[in-house]
Amino acid sequence: MEVTYRVAGMGDMDELVRLRLEYLTADFGELDSVQADGIRSVLPDYLQRHLCDDLHAEVACCDGKLVGTCWLLVAEKPASVAFPHGRTAAVFNVYVDPDYRRRGIARELMTRLIAKAEQLRLDRLELRATAMGYELYRSIGFVDDESSHTAMNYVVGQ
DSSP: OOOEEEEOOGGGHHHHHHHHHHHHHHHHOOOOHHHHHHHHHHHHHHHHHHBTTTEEEEEEEETTEEEEEEEEEEEEOOOOSSOTTSEEEEEEEEEEOGGGOSSSHHHHHHHHHHHHHHHTTOSEEEOOOOTTTHHHHHHTTOOOOOOSSOOOOOOTTO
């Protein structure tokens, strides 16, 4: 079994949607049909507008099938002490099919994503680690966010 790696393109749209839904199911539990159908209906348009622009996706392939992916969403912000060039990115949707885990695929995908971040001259990569991914991220250099600020969210419309 040979695994190959590459940058995702527009021709990978259906597989990227499938892997996104698999990631969300693994992270949040089984999605109901309304949730899954809603994501399936909006995600292709999002990918069409962002992929290969401010969204970079790495994929792992085996026997013609995508078996893993990770995404990097670049954002430009006003420069600050924490990001002097004003360019940061969020890492998300790090996912490997369960049949292909524990083979270094996620590590290779992340290594490739970090190389892309360096090429883009980003100041910082941010991610929210699941319990399963935490040790991998630590081992490749991610550190716990130690900020004097408290992360908060506001859900619009609720």
